[in-house]
Amino acid sequence: MTAHHDHNPHHDHAGHDHTHHDHAGHSHAPKVSRSNERAVLIGLCLTGSFMIAELVGGYLSGSLALIADAGHMLTDTVALFLAWLGFRLGSRAADARRSFGYSRLEVLAGLLNALTLFGLVGWITWEAVQRLFRPEDVLAGPMLAVAVLGLIVNLVVFRILSRADSDHVNIKGALLHVLGDLLGSVGAIAAAVIIWLTGWMPIDPILSVLVSLLILRSAWTLLTRTFNILMEGAPDGVELETLKADLLATVPGLANVGHLHVWSLSSGQTMATLEIAVATGAEPAAVAKEVKQNLAKKHDIGHATVEIDWSGNGMQCPAGRPAA
Structure with a gap:
């Protein structure tokens, strides 16, 4: 019955x-820490700015690995943006029309960005295959300089985020993304050194595929999490x-x-x-x-x-x- x-x-x-x-009279969003929001915003600005610089550096040096690493920094930028958006929207009061507030915009943005990242991985993989058959010259000096700067930027962002509330789900997620990008920067540095010392150009597209796997993993995780939330799964x-x-x-x-x-x-x-x-x-x-x-x-x-x-x-x- x-x-x-x-x-x-x-x-x-x-x-x-x-x-x-x-x-509508009370908020369901978690409490927002201004220090957390500020740390994420600083990390977002640094990562987003250098992502553009790395993309330009990859284009000028001819390095697909740098472009792929810029793509991975895009995943970091997305993660930091969603974290900041979560903090920002969490501070907005619910109203009579949206009694749960605006927090789900964060999930919709995550779904859109996950689909975009899949497209980016597909393009990088296609370019890598083409370059394996028709290798292109890469300027090892500029590639190395940009990769080292990328490593420094990621270390700075990691330091900023680690001093915030690392137990918060958004901060923790952003830290994991930055750790992944640190590996991408180290790989780009290794590829630049190999090209500089040996002139072996295939290392550049090979590394770009490896970095793409990091992007693919991040994109898949983001897609499954946002899909589960939108489906109201446990x-x-x-x-x-x-x-x-x-x-x-x-x-x-x-x-x-x-x-x-x-x-x-x-x-x-x-x-x-x-x-x-x-x-x-x-x-x-x-x-x-x-x-x-x-x-x-x-x-x-x-x-x-x-x-x-x-x-x-x-x-x-x-x-x-x-x-x-």
Whole structure:
């Protein structure tokens, strides 16, 4: 049987009056640190500026490896931009039309950029194959100079970001991107040295393909994460059955959990809705409050909507599928 929901004015909704629960009246976004936002913005400006310089340097020196490394710096720029956008949009208050705010724009931008990066990888790979059959001369001196400057810029950006809140999901993601680009810069330096000492030009397209694999990995990760968020899939590390079992084992007075759904609004913003049955003699408001506290502290779910099943007739999802 489908659970009965009491919608009278005194219906308890996660420990507060349902009639006064206004989603537009409070923010669901995580707290924004100005120091984090400033660190990401500085890193974004440095990385984006040198990405353009490296692209020009790759064109002038004839180095496809530098162009590929500029492409990988593009992934860093995208990651930093999305991190900054997340901080910036997170500071905007929700309104009556968009009760969850504007954070999902970050996800849409991530999806668009992931698709763009796939196109970039395809172009670099095609050019690399052409150059293996028809090698082109590369100016090792300018290539080496630009690659060394790229390494320095990446080290500076990594230093800036590592001094920010590295536990924040956006900062952590940006740090991983910069680490990947450090490897690309080291590879470009090695290729320039090899060309300078031996004149072996195929190392340039070979290295460009290797760097493209880094871009492909970043693009695939970005695509799968944004797609999962847009499909309202459970975030990484969240198993609904495990979550349900933990609630039943740790929350006093909780008899059953149903209609459990967990998803992400954007990166780092996990939401949940669930229905609970309360044991005989337990206080419903206290149980609901304990459930929300458990979700927040143990599972990092900052916003949960808890519905109480007053009928005790069992729980089943409206579509007829068993509740999680």
